[in-house]
Every structure is written in C-alpha cells, then in structure tokens.
Amino acid sequence: MLLADKFESLLRLGDNTLILAQRLSEWCGKGPVFEEDMALTNIALDLLGQARLWLTYAGEVESKGRDEDALAYLRDAHQFRNLLLVEQPNGDYALTMARQFYFDTWHHLLLQELLKSTDERIAAIAEQAVKEVTYHLRRSSDLVTRLGAGTEESHRRMQTAVDELWPYTGEMFAPDAVDEALAAQGIICNPGQLHEPWLKHVAEVFRQATLTLPSGTWMQKGGKQGRHTEHLGYILTEMQFLQRAYPGAKW
Amino acid sequence: MSMYAQLVETGVNQLQSRAEMSAEERAFQERVDAGIKIEPKDWMPEDYRKTLIRQISQHAHSEIVGQLPEGNWITRAPTLKRKTILLSKVQDEAGHGLYLYGAAETLGVTRDQLYADLLSGKVKYSSIFNYPTLTWADIGAIGWLVDGAAIMNQIPLCRCSYGPYSRAMIRICKEEAFHMRQGYDIMIALCRDGTPEQKALAQDALNRWWWPSLMMFGPPDAESVHSAQSAQWKIKLFSNDELRQKFIDQTIPQAEYLGIRVPDPELKWNEESGHYDFGKIDWDEFWNVVKGNGPCNRERLRARVQAWEDGAWFREALVAHAEKQSQREAEATKAA
C-alpha cells in the first residue's frame, strides 16, 4: 500500500517536471530575446533532468520493469499525475512567466521540505533539484516584477496572465489520501502546509510588481488524480509520437 | 566562404601588390603574415573590417536560424535522453550566435543592427537551414553532416587573423565536436542497432541531406571571386573545393560503417589522387535556395520575424523598468 502510494507520489513529481519541461521547450528558438531563449531552455533542461530522476525512481519503486521512457512515453493521459497548471499552454511570454512563477514558488517550498524526507533517495534528488529551483524562483520572481512594473502593456499582459492561471493554483495545496499516507511516514510533506508561505511570497512579489493578487476562490482540480484538461492529450500525442509509431524500437 | 557564411563579398576584386599598398596597409599585411592577431583597436583596412562584419554576421545568423530545423523535433524526441541532448544542442547554437554577434560588435556595429539585416532579408544565412526536417533521422543527419561540415570549416578559422573571431571559433568548435558525435550516435542507433524500418529512415535522411551538405562549402573555387583577398587576410584558410573534398573523404567511410549509401552514382575511390571522385553538384538548386526559393526559406525567416515582433512588448518592458529603476535611484541619491 505504502509502495503504491510512493509510486503515485513519485509520478506526480516526475510528471510535473516532465510536462513543464515539455511546455518550456516549445519556446526554444522563439524567445523574445536570445538571452531569454537560452535561460528558459536552461530551466527546461533542469526540469527534464529532475523528471528523469523522479521517473527512474518511480519505476524502481513500482518494480515492474518500467524505466523513465516507459513511464514518459507509454502512459495515456489519465495515467499522468501532473498538476493542471503545468499543462496549460504557453500563451504569450507573460502567461509562460506567470505559470513559471506560481510553479517555482511552490516547487521551491516543496523541495525544501523533501530535503527532510525519511526516504533517502527522495532527499538526495531534492537536494540536487533545490539548487536549480532556487535559481528558477529568483528568475521568475524578478521577471514577474519587472513585467508587472514595466510598461502599461506589460502590466496589462502580466495581470491577465496571473488572473488566468489563478484557478490552477489551488490544486498544489490540496492533500489527498496518497499525500496523507506518505506525510504520516515523513516521506513527503503535507502539501497543505505550503499554502501560507506560497501566498506570502506571491503577494510580496505582486506588491512590487504592482499586480493585484487574484481573489477568486474557485479552484480547478484533478490533475494529481489523472483527470486533466484537454491540453494534455495533445502534449502526449506530440511527445509520444515516435514511441507509438515504432513500438519497441530503440533510439 | 566560411561554411555558415557561403557568399561573402570582400569589396575587392583584385589583390593589391605590396608596392600598391600604403604604409599602414603594408604593416597590417605583415602582421597578418606573421600570424599576429589583429585586435579591435588595431588599424585595419576598411574592406577587411566590412568583410569580417559580413562573414561573422552571416555565420551568427546561421547559428540562430539553424536552431529552427532541429528545434522542430525537440518536443518529439524519442527518449528523454535524446530530448535532453537535442535541447542542449539547440541551446548551444543560440550561444554560438551570441558569441559571434559579440565578435562582430567589436568591429563597430551593434547586434540589433545586424539582426535587423537578417530579419529584413538583407543578409543571408547558410542555405542548409532552408531544408525541412521531416523525420527523426534528419536530426541524426544534421548533427553528423551539417555540424561535421561546420567543424571542418571552423577548425581552421580558429587560426584566423582577427582575434575576437578566432577566439569565438575556438569556443564554438569544442561544442560542434559534441554536436557531430551526438548526430552520428543517432545514426548508429538507427542503422546498426535499429530495425530495417529505422535504417530506411536514416537512408532517406542521407539522400536528402547529402547534396545540400556539400553545397554548404559554397560555390566552386573557379566562381569564388572574393576568395583570394580573404585568403590573403587570413579570414579564409582553405578554398571551398579543398574543404568539400576533405569532407567527402572523411564522410564516406562513416557512411560505410553505417551501411548506408550517399545518393551519388558517380562516387568512387580514386587510387591515384587518394580522394573520392564525386558527381556534379546541382548549383542551380544552390543559387535558387540562396535566392529564397528553398523549401523553407519563407518559414524560417517568418518564424524569426514573428518571434522578434511577439517579443517587442517584453523588450520594451525591461527597458522601461530599468529606466524607472535608475530614475528612482537618482532621486534617492538626491534626497540623501
């Protein structure tokens, strides 16, 4: 039971980073300035690296012989466990940055908790990841601030973006039975405890960015349990194309 | 010309003899001949400066536009490891573009000016990037052939006479070697370890990329009117035909190891010359691609223009924010 929960939880970690990396890599070669293009690609590479560590470990915990690629390429949408937030389309650069900022703030808090995991492997992966994510968070906080407090247009775009994605933030903090079982063993933290510090950081950055903190309380949910938005199917169609078209081939 | 800069005008149609040179020009040429690097602050002939700007900026544009055909497969890479490698490779190419724009800026132009010339279509990039990437095997073929050809051309440029260019090339060449290896590694996976279907993909990719790769070295020497001057300035160290031959000689055994064949019925080893003889290159196709009639010219440029235009508000916002910031700092100092 605990192993099944741990597998489930590792999939969530792996799928969040994988799907966000996939989204970010859509920007490669299309960024608004070269330096930005390269920085965003760096973040995609970091997240992809983390995804591979989580998924590899998930496969080992499951012990049915599935490696990172079997898990990434041969599951259907309802078997993915990522947050709805990370599968949302890139939109304009403001939307990409808003998504990144909401995610990074949460991701950074989560990894800091996972450093204390009673599972040594989880703690070790978190230790590697937290260094990268510290930089991600500094960068997205800074960009949201500058875009919010930039021009009238950038402010408008940034406000629209943070409003648009707000309903996808609640899911990050909503615990389910899997979270609770693992938190009881000290393997992961209860995501509910991340909400307050998350909100504090977001509010502080928005204050500097002259952005209004959205006040909506209705939150979308389901990604963690495999109920996704329509976007995920298309992400997977693209990502999994070769593995599906040439079953069993090695690349 | 330089591989990613296939057609660089030098502004000079006939070489000057020593006697025709001014004292400054003679001193400059003597430094070049002695292998002493020319640095941004040194005196240099105006045509040398302009030629270098053209050559380096064409090369930079090629790196930047070159992100697109391979970027096309990042989201579809077949394994997470391949995705990681491809993503970092395409990111390297952007980095190469940046080093090269930086080198060009030492000659008294700005990156924005140079980039505007690319977007307006005034300055070209390598014709190779106007071909489409249709299957995953194209990613292997590009690394193997296109980056392979780039290395062949750029290693000598590490010794070119202009200091900042030569140093940029040294940095770039290290990464290009990794690019070529990852491409050939994809080809090995398809051809030697893959299924017959995968090997067919690799053969098809070679069929489509072979001739355009040979064209990358630029027109035949007999038609390269500006080469002599560039050679004297040491910003071109080998002729187009020499490099092309070297590339063919290096690549054919690699194709044999893969068990695929280049699409050239006239290709054969020449015992006497110690080189491969090869068939006629379709220079008509080359000139058409250069003129804008390649399969992807319009898409490539459009993609770049679109990214630049879509990013305008972002760049303006960062500038505006920086201005507000420095204004606030100035006011704070005044108040203090």
Ligand SMILES: [Fe+2]
């Ligand atoms: Fe070059």
Ligand SMILES: [Fe+2]
């Ligand atoms: Fe390059």
Ligand SMILES: [Fe+2]
């Ligand atoms: Fe390269």
